[in-house]
Amino acid sequence: MSGNRAVAASTEIYDYTQLKQLTKDQKAELEMLEQAELGTGSTVSGYRIIDNQLSAKLLSGHTIPLVGLGTWKSAKGEVGAAVATALRQGYRHIDCARVYQNEHEVGEALEAVLAEGVVQRGEIFITSKLWNTDHEPARVEAACRKSMEDLRVSYLDLYLVHWPVTGNVGPEVQPPLEGTWAAMEALVDKGLVRSIGVSNFSTRKLERLMATARIKPAVVQVESHPYFRNESLRAWCSDRGIHLTAYSPLGSPDSAAMLRRAEDGPSLLKDPVVAEAAARLGRNAGQILIRWALQRGTSVLPKSVNPERIKSNLEVFDWEIPADMYEQLSNLAHQQRMVDGSFWINPAGPYRTLQDLWDE
Ligand code: A2P
Numbered sequence: 580m581s582g583n584r585a586v587a588a589s590t591e592i593y594d595y596t597q598l599k600q601l602t603k604d605q606k607a608e609l610e611m612l613e614q615a616e617l618g619t620g621s622t623v624s625g626y627r628i629i630d631n632q633l634s635a636k637l638l639s640g641h642t643i644p645l646v647g648l649g650t651w652k653s654a655k656g657e658v659g660a661a662v663a664t665a666l667r668q669g670y671r672h673i674d675c676a677r678v679y680q681n682e683h684e685v686g687e688a689l690e691a692v693l694a695e696g697v698v699q700r701g702e703i704f705i706t707s708k709l710w711n712t713d714h715e716p717a718r719v720e721a722a723c724r725k726s727m728e729d730l731r732v733s734y735l736d737l738y739l740v741h742w743p744v745t746g747n748v749g750p751e752v753q754p755p756l757e758g759t760w761a762a763m764e765a766l767v768d769k770g771l772v773r774s775i776g777v778s779n780f781s782t783r784k785l786e787r788l789m790a791t792a793r794i795k796p797a798v799v800q801v802e803s804h805p806y807f808r809n810e811s812l813r814a815w816c817s818d819r820g821i822h823l824t825a826y827s828p829l830g831s832p833d834s835a836a837m838l839r840r841a842e843d844g845p846s847l848l849k850d851p852v853v854a855e856a857a858a859r860l861g862r863n864a865g866q867i868l869i870r871w872a873l874q875r876g877t878s879v880l881p882k883s884v885n886p887e888r889i890k891s892n893l894e895v896f897d898w899e900i901p902a903d904m905y906e907q908l909s910n911l912a913h914q915q916r917m918v919d920g921s922f923w924i925n926p927a928g929p930y931r932t933l934q935d936l937w938d939e
Contacts (some may be wrong), residue, residue: 628669652837713726719766
């Protein structure tokens with residue numbers, strides 16, 4: 580048997596021609612070793628199962644787990660490990676986008692974790708986003724399929740229009756957002772995507788989109804945290820049953836240089852009110868900010884590539900921020916978009932000013 584054991588322990592365990600030549604007993608032993616290799620045996624102990632994870636029902640009828648791993652700015656060579664750690668630590672929601680240029684590596688990690696047999700595809704909520712250069716209705720399906728191929732999935736749980744921006748200069752957004760939305764609806768009809776939504780839209784742009792929409796956006800994903808509550812948009816969505824997902828919930832500290840934001844500006848993670856809540860509740864600042872988002876009824880996408888932070892950012896389900904502290908966190912005077920969209924402003928339009936972009 581030792582000869583066969585050597586075969587089983589090597590990469591040749593996947594050589595089924597060889598498997599056929601084995602006796603019944605040898606085959607059984609090989610299958611057992613193969614199971615162990617795939618992780619359904621001892622490596623299962625590397626998993627954390629979180630039973631009391633919060634989720635919300637979407638207008639589409641599907642369910643979204645409220646804490647998802649953000650992958651914007653997660654570098655190639657790091658993002659795969661982050662996704663695998665997250666899934667093994669209990670995350671069931673991964674937020675992706677074509678423009679993050681890392682979906683291929685996310686897909687590899689996803690496939691590897693699914694092969695371990697502990698988590699099933701149907702338990703994981705996967706989001707991707709349509710990039711600005713693919714708004715032309717004829718390009719939408721191909722863009723979606725490219726993300727699906729890179730992510731190695733046969734459907735997406737959620738596909739979002741990433742920005743109300745196409746990159747074309749002129750008085751109006753071209754192609755118009757209504758046509759792009761109709762192509763997004765067709766993805767639902769075809770079963771490629773379960774829910775559709777938008778990101779970085781204002782209420783005015785949403786109202787315009789919804790005037791011609793056949794399928795209402797199930798999710799609106801925008802920046803939201805105590806330094807930019809985005810409260811009127813949250814209330815508008817809540818009144819219509821549209822789910823709001825908060826991106827950059829920790830104040831996006833790692834985007835300051837990239838977005839030319841003053842690096843010595845106020846730090847949400849170091850805010851005294853956040854620090855006081857953390858000290859009083861025996862939590863860290865990240866957990867306070869993630870829990871604040873949950874108590875506000877939003878889902879939330881903390882980004883991390885650090886295993887300890889990935890783990891601790893999900894430890895937010897079995898405790899609460901008391902009402903007085905929640906109120907304080909919900910009334911911080913400093914309000915500032917960290918992702919202000921100034922990179923889309925063009926004197927030739929369609930967005931000549933930040934007011935044009937955000938309608939505020
Ligand atoms: P890292 O990836 O090294 O953990 P946001 O989600 O608002 O975009 O913030 C992401 C940034 O916050 C990243 O720089 C990330 O770094 C860092 N980060 C993630 N979780 C925590 C945490 N619990 N405490 C402090 N920083 C965190």
